[in-house]
Amino acid sequence: MALLVQKFGGTSVGSIERIEAVADRVIQSRLQGHQIVVVVSAMAGETNRLLGLAKQIDEVPTQRELDVLLSTGEQVTIALLAMALNKRGYPATSLTADQVAIRTDNAFNNASITQVDTDTLQHFLSRDHIVVVAGFQGRDSLNNITTLGRGGSDTTAVAIAGALNADECQIFTDVDGVYTTDPRLVSEACKLSAIHFDDMTAMARHGAKVLQLQSVEYAESHRVPLRVVSSFDDGEGTLVNFEPSSAAGAVxxxxxxxxxxxxxxxxxxxxxxxxxxxxxxxxxxxxxxxxxxxxxxxxxxxxxxxxxxxxxxxxxxxxxxxxxxxxxxxxxxxxxxxxxxxxxxxxxxxxxxxxxxxxxxxxxxxxxxxxxxxxxxxxxxxxxxxxxxxxx
The missing domain is CATH 3.30.2130.10 (VC0802-like)
Structure with missing residues (x-):
């Protein structure tokens, strides 16, 4: 039995139908005997909607209050997904970042995670619950709500995987893995079965959007294996690990x-x-x-x-x-x-x-x-x- 952290982004949970599909995907892993922690983003478009509301009030809103507002999107998703899992007969508990105790610095709108307390997570995992955690958010030392910046749910998932010493952190997205270049621009782009962290970090830093740079760097420093998989299709995706490439040269x-x-x-x-x-x-x-x-x-x-x-x-x-x-x-x-x-x-x-x-x-x-x-x-x-x- 493995301990897996699975992250589902905005398009993966963009509607009630897709949230129901995510629940089925999570249960597939549960049926294989794995313990599961799920990290989710806000539903597709929700963060932009909230940001639009803020700018109707103030074109340059206060950063602290903006974080209070933007963090609400993930709370909706975790509750809906936990409901879908419980309806199917699989005990699930939703947790905000504050309930988990994910601590960050005080850089509003672009905070960095400093600590993840595992006691609450372990409590529910030991009772065979699927734990559903809000990504993208945390609390600073003064108990202010913070957010991690665009793509921050990936970092939440990696940080939790590192704290729990998970066997793998799986990033479910709308692509089926990592490609040698953008397949929307180049038809010859090839999906890769595996990639070294050094190469993935370089690609993310120079424009590859399949994984957020901060999450890749965090995973590398905490030695958390990452896997990029499709939310919509079966397949092994791409594993980001520490195995050396078979040859030097352009990858x-x-x-x-x-x-x-x-x-x-x-x-x-x-x-x-x-x-x-x-x-x-x-x-x-x-x-x-x-x-x-x-x-x-x-x-x-x-x-x-x-x-x-x-x-x-x-x-x-x-x-x-x-x-x-x-x-x-x-x-x-x-x-x-x-x-x-x-x-x-x-x-x-x-x-x-x-x-x-x-x-x-x-x-x-x-x-x-x-x-x-x-x-x-x-x-x-x-x-x-x-x-x-x-x-x-």
Whole structure:
């Protein structure tokens, strides 16, 4: 018998019918003899609905009160799922994060989990209950309600799995696993049976949305095996673990689309110093001795323009395409030649041992991704025996 933590996101619990289907899926695991803790998000669209209500009152609502409001979405889901399980004859108990005792720091709207008390969870598990926990939320040291930011339910699930020493944390989502690149953009994208944590972390950091970055980092540091599985189809999904890859080289291509390129009339060292003081992690590179180029996502653009004032001018819509895998950082000469052959321009490139990131025009992102994926992932080595990585 294994102890499993299963997380179901917003689309998986987006309606009463889907909540009923989640109950059936949970019971399948229970019938195999496993102990189950289920972590759920708010129903699809509910967090945005609550945020919209807040902004009808105040365009910039107080962060503390916003957390009080947004945390209510998950409470609805846990109660409904527990009802569905109990109706089927499987004892289930719903718990808010406060009832579990999930403690966080006091960073409203983007808190980090500091501690998970397991006494209440163990109490119900020992009585053969399925425990249904609200994701995305916690309490700080002053007993304020906090939320963990977008995708925070993944982090809740991983933190609970780590605290309970669970055998596996299963993330149920609307995709059936991790792919070598975004299958919506590249038809040759392949689903992988397994991927090393180092590669998954790099992919998540550079745009893969199948797993939230904070949850992957937490799982790696607490050595919690992760499995990405479909909420709607049977299948083994993709296991994220610590087994070394069978070969070095590119394992996937991650994408950050819809970014902006800003030109700032200040030397790069002054810009980087200012951004560091304000807690911004932005890709910067020098234009000349008196200007700096900055790459930023759309949701940070307004804040950056406010900080930089008239010094910042939006020049271009861009995207970053990142080749991930051991040794990818040394691939630039080959990548440059390939993209020149296809008449694809690269504004700038940056690399680490495991990643090579390219800044390209926004309109070129799909073609650049397909070309790089085919050359350095598909043609580099057969995927049949290679447990790689992917984006969703």
């Amino acid at each position: 996937g291509v991650a994408i950050k689309a819809q970014q902006s390129l800003l030109n700032v009339e200040q030397p790069i060292h002054e810009v980087e110093q200012r951004l560091q003081l304000l807690g911004f992690d932005v890709w910067c590179y020098a234009g000349d001795n008196h200007s700096t180029w900055m790459v930023t996502a759309a949701d940070a653009l307004a804040r950056l323009k406010l900080i930089m004032g008239d010094l910042a001018v939006v020049e271009e819509n861009v995207a970053t395409v990142t080749i991930v895998g051991e040794g990818s950082g040394q691939m630039w000469p080959h990548v440059e030649t390939l993209l020149l052959e296809h008449e694809l321009a690269v504004y700038q490139q940056t690399s680490t041992v495991r990643c090579l990131s390219l800044l390209v025009q926004g309109l070129d992102v799909q073609r650049a991704t397909a070309i790089l994926h085919k050359k350095f992932v598909v043609e580099a080595e057969s995927l049949d025996n290679r447990p790689l990585l992917a984006v969703s």
